[in-house]
Amino acid sequence: MADSKDKITSDLSEEDQALKDKLDLLVQKLQDLSSAESSLKALETEVQSATTSMTSIPKPLKFLKPHYSSIKTFYSSLSNSPFKKDLANFLSILAVTMSAPDEKESLQFLLQGNQDAATKWGQEYVRNLCGEIRDEYLSRMSQEKDRADLLRIVDIIVPFLVKHSSEFEAIDLLSEVDCLEKLPEYIEIDNYKRICQYNQGMALYAADPDEMYKTLYVCFKCYIKAGKFPEALRIALKINRPEVINEAMESCTDPIAKKQMCYQLARQRVNYQIEDDDLTKIISNEFMNEAFIKLATDLEVLEPKIPEDIYKSHLEERGRGAQGGQLDSHKQNLASTIVNAFVNAGYCNDALVFNEEKKWVFRHKEWGLMTAAASLGLILLWNVDEGMTRIDKYQYSRDDFIRSGALMAFGMVNAGIKNECDPAFALLTEGLDAANDKLRVGIIAGLSMAYAGSGREDVLEVLSPLVIDTSVSLESSALAALGLGLVFAGTCNDDVAQVILQTLMERSETELSSPYARFFALGIGLVFLGQQDRIQTTLSIIEEFVPAPMKKYALLTAESCAYAGSGNVLKVQEMLQVCAEHLDEKEWMHQMVAVLGFSLIAMGENVGIEMALRSFDHLLQYGDLNIRRATPLAIALLCISNPKVNVIDLLVKLSHDVDSQVAQAAIFAIGMVGAGTNNSRLAGTLRQLAGFYANEDNQLFMVRIAQGLLHMGKGLMTLDPYHSERYLLSPVALGGILTVLHTMLNTDQLIQGHGQYLLFYLACAIYPRMLVTLDENLQPLSVQVRVGQAVDTVGQAGNPRTITGFQTHTTPVLLAYGERAELATEEYIPYAEVLENFIILKKNPNFVPE
Known part of the structure; x- marks a missing residue:
């Protein structure tokens, strides 16, 4: 051992040897009380003035290592004095490289020394302290010991870290010692952006909703302190609590910044009341149609398109036997009507429905008439004044289906718009008492879309009796429950939840086996959309009192909605566990909603989306038929208006599946994935599918719908419920999408029956x-x-x-x-x-x- 020591010494350069000898002498003098103070100052100077690289330890610290234990022994022999405190500080810096990893000696010596001098040794020392403070804090917390002395050091080193561009270490430290609320004190105009961005990112990894709220609220306060009120409102909308949104609006005194904030509220469809008329007009979204038409004019796409412009039938390659085996004329007209509505959505003009010579609406029969009349609402989307006038004549038709469609169109025109005259509410509720089941469906659908997200009590008063009344058709009652879910999306309104739960308890098992009964469950889910553990009481009631045919479906729907976009891994695993069970065909439906729930929870962030897409490969390979039927819809939910190549390839493969429902779901999913993108590859794929399914009514009908979605708004629209750089989730948009996806879980009885009008619930999600x-x-x-x-x-x-x-x-x-x-x-x-x-x-x- 002595030989190796001598070898190291002999390897030193003359300069290093001189430094080593000098330090040895200073340590010797340090232990002599007459020269101790001057020696300590000389040692401190040597350590502070040493130059080093990022990857090596300063030479003075290397040469002092053999003396570390002797200096500690000398220190312990001293009585309390200012010199002993200074020596404790010096030992604290030596301990960074010399103490055992778990002993936290650097922190212990600092606690015995002068803590105000903690920052004079530089960043590496402070970073080492951060780690030791965290470990010591957690250790004391588990033993319930006092932690005030640690927090005092934190208050000293955090300003140092922020000042020296180490904001992230400062935030981590404050978070570890549970003092994150102190962060706004250190906010300046130069550093707020880095601090707030990091804080937002940190909130994604919060252990529970309360911690997430706390982290985001600190970020909110930081933006307020920096005077960045639109950014503060963005965080408030993420927190989704009315009092925080109110705080953001009231904190802002700049009138122009307040207008910008009102545009944000309008995009999220927040029902915020404000006295200023100009600001009210912005929040009301009344300008939407005018702005969209201006956009379409600038991009030169105002010219109306007819369905054939989208189909391009002459390019279709006919497959499966004889050519020309087309849809029956009724279904073909209905497909063209829906495609026409999606393609010309918001343009207030088309060459089909508004063409007086064609009398297009009357080329349908029964419920098709309703869908055709309702399509007017999508074409006139957001244009309340002109829309109400142009639809008006249809509400006086002798045919109840056309009148019902016109009433639905009235509501659709008002989707997301708050008009001071509020014509939709008066028109839709006027004849409700005398209405038959057909008219009632149109009125309920109209109210649902017009007031989605508004949380209006008068709509609750109108729809609640329809949910409970067993004398009205189950279809009307279920749609009223869905409507309440949309109107009160994400509000946790107890009255709405109780009304829907009450009717679920009272309905017979036969009624709850109807395909429309699932909208009761979705209505409850939407009320708690994104509210996570605030749904626990409701889940307990469903578990206890809801009859068997609906219980599992309602539980999974409600829970997946509550955790929508949260990325909660435990809930994802629960959904996958449900999917893994092999069941009889009678019990299939709740498994299908578990597949959707898996996507719904995972859709919030990119890693979750990638993991979910991989899991779907396994579900398709090993899952039962019902799992295969729901998987394309779940994939669509993950990638709405985002045509990723690997997703398209998978869906195209499934669109040729031997099971007709799997194929239909996959075709519809292709439309959702490409919605509003005009993606040319998808357009070609859908033309091939149109040729392949030329002789099969149901599949060809679905191909046409997908084509309409792909070219929605002539490529200017999106269905993506996320906005503001995918940071905010719109509850109303997601509610509209989930309505259609739950409808698609039973295509044979709903979409291929008479429920085509349910596709128009997508109006809630459509946005330029x-x-x-x-x-x-x-x-x-x-x-x-x-x-x-x-x-x-x-x-x-x-x-x-x-x-x-x-x-x-x-x-x-x-x-x-x-x-x-x-x-x-x-x-x-x-x-x-x-x-x-x-x-x-x-x-x-x-x-x-x-």
Whole structure:
């Protein structure tokens, strides 16, 4: 051992040998009380002035290692004095490299020394302290010991970390010692963005909803402190509590920033009351149709399209035997009507239904007449004044189906719009008492779409009696329950939940076996959408009192809705466990909803989506037929308006399945995955499928629907319920999508029966995928923006690029799934950092043109 020591010493350069000898002498003098203070100062100077690289230990610390134990012995022999405190601080820095890993000596010596000097040894020392403080804090917490001295050190080192661009370590430390609420104290205009982004990212990994709320609320407070009110409102909408949204709105005093916030509320369809008329108009979404028509004009797509423009039948290759074995004319007309409605949605004009010579609406029969009349609402979407006038004549028809469709269209026109005159409510409730079952369906569907997300008590008063009344048809009663779910989506309203639970307890087993009965379960689920463990009491009631045919379906639907987008791994595993059971055909339905629930929970973040898509390969391989029937719909839910190549390939394979329901679900899923994208590959695939299924009515009908969805709004729309860079989930949009997906779980009895009108519930989710820039007077302002694939920059050092592979366009522009926009020049400053939907810009006073 002595030989190796001598060898190390002999390997030293003259300079290093001199330093070693000097340090040995200083340590010797340190233990002599007459020269101890001066020696300690000299040792501190040597350690502080040492130069080193990131990968090596400073030489003074190397050469002092053999003396560490002797200095500790000397320290323990001293009586309390200022010198002993200074020596404790010096031992604290030596302990970083010399103490055993688990002893936390660096922290122990600092606690005995001068804690105010904790930051004078630099960042590496402070980082080491952070780890030891965390371990000690957790240890004391488990033993219920006092932790005040640790928190005192935290208060000293956190400002140091923030000041030296180590904000992430500061946030981690505050989080570990349960003091995250102190973070807003350190917010400045230079660091708020990094701190808030990291905090938002951290909230995704919260252990439970309460911790997530706490983390996000701290982030909210940070934005308020930085004066970034639109960003604070974005966090408040994520938290989804009225009092936090109210706090954000009341904190803002800038009138233009408040207008920007109102655009955010309008996009999320939040029913927020404000006295200012101008702000009320923005929140009401009344400008939507005008803005959309302006977008369509700028992009030169105003010309109406007819279904044949979408089908391109001349390009279809006929398969399966004889050519020309088309749909029966009624079903073909119905498919064309629905396609026409989706393609021309929001344009207020088309060449089919509004063509007086064709009298198109009257080419249908029975429930088809209702669907045709209702399609007017989708074409006139968001245009309340013109829409009500143009639909008006149909409500005086002698045919109850046409009148019912017109009433549904009235509601659809008002989807997401709050009109001060509120004509829809008066029109729809006027004849409700005298209405028969056909008219009642149109009225209920109209009210559901017009007031989705509004939480209006008067709608509750109108629909509640219909849910409970056993004299009305089960279809009307179930749709009324669904309507209440949509109107009170995500509000946890007890009255709504009790009304629906009451009727579930009172209905007979025969009634609950009806395909429409599932909307009772969905209604309950929507009320608790995204509210996680706040649904536990309701689940207990369902478990205890709801009869067998509906119990499992209601439990799984309600629970999956409550955890929608949360990525909760335990709930995902529960859903997969249900899917793994092999059951009789009578008990299939709840397994199908478990497959949907799996997607619904996992859809919130990208890793969850990828894992879910992999799991579906196993479900398709090993699952029963009912699992296969639901899987395409679950895949569609994960990738709405996002045509990923691997997903398309899988769905195209399933669209040729021998089971007709699997094939229909896959074809519809192709439409959902490509919704509003005009994806040319999907268009070609659907044309091939149209040829392949030329002789099969049901499949060809579904291909036509998928084609209509693919070209929805002529490529200007999206169904994606996520917005604001996929950060916020719209409960109303997701409610509309889930309604259609639950309908598709039983295509034979609903979509292929008379329930085609249920497809129009997608009106709740339809929204233009646009970025429109406005000046401070809310007039359109064209500026150059870069649009590219979003890059995750959370926790990255410096100021990294937030987009990659970008192209420069002039606003208004369309944003595809996963794309992000940023201003190309610094001429203007946006009022909101996330450039999506409507963004107000102000002139940059410091801008100097090139």
